[in-house]
Amino acid sequence: MFILKKFGQLLVTVILVTLFASLLLELLPGDPTEVLIPSGSDQQREELRQELKLDQSFAVRYSTWLGNFATGDMGNYYTVSSDRPVSDRLWQSLPVSLLLMFYAQMLALFFAIPLGVITAYRKGTWLDRTSNTAAFAMLAIPNFALGFLLQYYLGVKLGWFKTSGYASPNESPIEHLQYMILPTITLAVGQIAIYMRLLRSDMIATLQQDFILMAKAKGLKSKRILFRHALRPSSLTLLTVAGLNIGTLIGGALIVEVVFALPGMGLMLFEAIGRRQIVAFQSMVAVIAILYILVNFAVDLLYTVLDPRIRNANKS
Amino acid sequence: MSVQTPISGLPTPSGTPGAPKLLEVRDIVTRFTTDRGSLTAVNGVSLSLERGRTLGVVGESGSGKSVLSRSIMGLLPRSNTERSGQVIFEGKEISGLNDTEYRELWGDEMAMIFQDPMTALNPVMKIGLQITESLRFHLNMSKSDAKDTAVALLKAVKIPEPEKRFSSYPHEMSGGMRQRVVIAVALACGPKLLFADEPTTALDVTVQAQILDLLAEQQRERYMGMILVTHDLGVVAGRADEIAVMYAGQIVEQAPTALLFSEMKMPYTEALMSAIPKLTDASHTRLAAIGGRPPDLVNPPKGCAFSPRCPYVQPRCHEESPTLTPSPTAPEHLFACFYPIGSPETEEVRLRIAAQRLMATAPEFVAAPANTPTPAQQSPVPAPPEQTEGM
Ligand SMILES: Nc1ncnc2c1ncn2[C@@H]1O[C@H](COP(=O)(O)OP(=O)(O)OP(=O)(O)O)[C@@H](O)[C@H]1O
Ligand code: SF4
Ligand SMILES: [Mg+2]
Numbered sequence: 001m002f003i004l005k006k007f008g009q010l011l012v013t014v015i016l017v018t019l020f021a022s023l024l025l026e027l028l029p030g031d032p033t034e035v036l037i038p039s040g041s042d043q044q045r046e047e048l049r050q051e052l053k054l055d056q057s058f059a060v061r062y063s064t065w066l067g068n069f070a071t072g073d074m075g076n077y078y079t080v081s082s083d084r085p086v087s088d089r090l091w092q093s094l095p096v097s098l099l100l101m102f103y104a105q106m107l108a109l110f111f112a113i114p115l116g117v118i119t120a121y122r123k124g125t126w127l128d129r130t131s132n133t134a135a136f137a138m139l140a141i142p143n144f145a146l147g148f149l150l151q152y153y154l155g156v157k158l159g160w161f162k163t164s165g166y167a168s169p170n171e172s173p174i175e176h177l178q179y180m181i182l183p184t185i186t187l188a189v190g191q192i193a194i195y196m197r198l199l200r201s202d203m204i205a206t207l208q209q210d211f212i213l214m215a216k217a218k219g220l221k222s223k224r225i226l227f228r229h230a231l232r233p234s235s236l237t238l239l240t241v242a243g244l245n246i247g248t249l250i251g252g253a254l255i256v257e258v259v260f261a262l263p264g265m266g267l268m269l270f271e272a273i274g275r276r277q278i279v280a281f282q283s284m285v286a287v288i289a290i291l292y293i294l295v296n297f298a299v300d301l302l303y304t305v306l307d308p309r310i311r312n313a314n315k316s
Numbered sequence: 317m318s319v320q321t322p323i324s325g326l327p328t329p330s331g332t333p334g335a336p337k338l339l340e341v342r343d344i345v346t347r348f349t350t351d352r353g354s355l356t357a358v359n360g361v362s363l364s365l366e367r368g369r370t371l372g373v374v375g376e377s378g379s380g381k382s383v384l385s386r387s388i389m390g391l392l393p394r395s396n397t398e399r400s401g402q403v404i405f406e407g408k409e410i411s412g413l414n415d416t417e418y419r420e421l422w423g424d425e426m427a428m429i430f431q432d433p434m435t436a437l438n439p440v441m442k443i444g445l446q447i448t449e450s451l452r453f454h455l456n457m458s459k460s461d462a463k464d465t466a467v468a469l470l471k472a473v474k475i476p477e478p479e480k481r482f483s484s485y486p487h488e489m490s491g492g493m494r495q496r497v498v499i500a501v502a503l504a505c506g507p508k509l510l511f512a513d514e515p516t517t518a519l520d521v522t523v524q525a526q527i528l529d530l531l532a533e534q535q536r537e538r539y540m541g542m543i544l545v546t547h548d549l550g551v552v553a554g555r556a557d558e559i560a561v562m563y564a565g566q567i568v569e570q571a572p573t574a575l576l577f578s579e580m581k582m583p584y585t586e587a588l589m590s591a592i593p594k595l596t597d598a599s600h601t602r603l604a605a606i607g608g609r610p611p612d613l614v615n616p617p618k619g620c621a622f623s624p625r626c627p628y629v630q631p632r633c634h635e636e637s638p639t640l641t642p643s644p645t646a647p648e649h650l651f652a653c654f655y656p657i658g659s660p661e662t663e664e665v666r667l668r669i670a671a672q673r674l675m676a677t678a679p680e681f682v683a684a685p686a687n688t689p690t691p692a693q694q695s696p697v698p699a700p701p702e703q704t705e706g707m
Binding site: 124209210211213214215216217218219220221222224228229232233306307308309 | 391420422424428432436437441450498
């Protein structure tokens, strides 16, 4: 029953999102084929128009795409020289985006969790105030500016990391990391600040609870009280926001991808819009939407792990 | 968890023969810095307790009972808190300890039972773990030993199916069961001193007696000293050896239980007495039966703190504050009042109130004296406690 409901949700979301996305593309003026094959002959253009069903209504075009997508056919990506299936490109750029998102989230949580816990525990001290100021500074730096700064100092001047391009982890794990470190840091910095503040405020509320005083009265060490007793009940908001972020980062790391020339989903989407690749765009948006929903489904499951009271509520 | 004998071989610092008292508290003052100024929650409390004895601390909501227990245990937050006075536990001054030193005592030598079992247990931890963690920490028990001990404790606090309950979460249990778990947690390491801070206030009346009996039984068996905090004189009546009545952060009357009930001296104690909840009252009733409101602890009234609400108040009460002094007839009976119950002044007031009441109910039988105001003019004398609302 639960699975069925989730599946229905997934279906509705994918349809709504892709419908909206392709409607937006429809609004762009001009003949898409002129952008798709600028140097093609009139006959080639006419063929492409037929293939893309440009002479028919939007509803027909959309439902054709939907039918194809449902059977696993994501359509073609049109270039001057050749038509390659969208899936080819997707399998290249999706892992890049997923890895970047994963690293950035891990890095952000790695710093934000201890910082959030400590600043809540030491509320009002210099440590709290300093990290508060630092958090606002981190949020205030635009992504691209931070990216360029890191590129210049850590990449160009010190030469520690590579500044642009990508290598897959299968080919060369070390190079892969060298390429990924700077974009990861760039993305994570803002997240650290947000996550830390979120956890801090929930944690402060939890630390007022009776059961924390009771844990103290048992003689437990502060570390155990903070991390075993207080962290879990304080982490639901953090989990929700981090979950939403995962979805956003899969297709939304465009600026960082541009700055570091990472061939990820953001860059691909951007390209697809510019080149009027309607079918490719729809397919990619649909894949991202599906991933987004799957992630949030996983977050729902995690809730029940974190808080047993939700487990029981779900059962009944 | 063996029951320890009251006589330990420790030398006493003062050199007096015998073991030192389990607990001696001298002149504790606890102040909080608040937005409105310094709030004096505990104002010069002294008391002492032997092993195997129970001291009842009674007072209205806000009288400082919880802050007193936490001051003694050292559980108050360090920021915004100012504390002075001595706490001597088994002959050793503990009020200056740091948290690391306190942790050796907390849960091991002294433990606390909290008011609300609904919030005192961690909602996301199995109750078994909540019991075993202090066993593992203080007594270095192995995992399986700790589990066996925890199950035995659950059995001792009369939780049915203790093995099964070991892996339950708090929300799967009723309030009464949860309070039993809280008690099991407190008893786990065999403390010598137990603070029970309103252990039954949040519970159904039917469950209250069971929990109090369980506490009394465990206290006897383990030969603990117990400080039983409550706002209900009825709770401590049969269960405490001695009772201290608190008002506005001070002890205003203290006596062995029987003596307190037979010869109460403080008008406030009398008011508390008349406010003992009846079994017929709805459960969870907070004490609201005494007319007037507790004093503002940031700006306490001049003179006796109870004077704005005291039915027997005299001009002197507004000027000077009475100190806790032994009764001339029984030195173990202490009270802080200029005009205790039974003194000529209170008797006069009592008669006057009785006369007014009579006039109000049957004015035709009593000729109104010219100098006393008629009830219709609203008597300046506050109604006696027997008459206050909420009864
Ligand atoms: N951390 C704190 N900061 C400021 N004021 C406090 C703090 N803790 C307690 N107080 C104040 O101290 C006074 C005594 O509170 P306390 O909790 O000891 O009352 P109580 O007798 O236990 O009442 P109850 O029956 O409601 O538990 C109250 O006025 C309360 O507002
Ligand atoms: S000192 Fe005066 S005001 Fe205070 S309790 Fe005694 S009679 Fe009442
Ligand atoms: Mg209290």
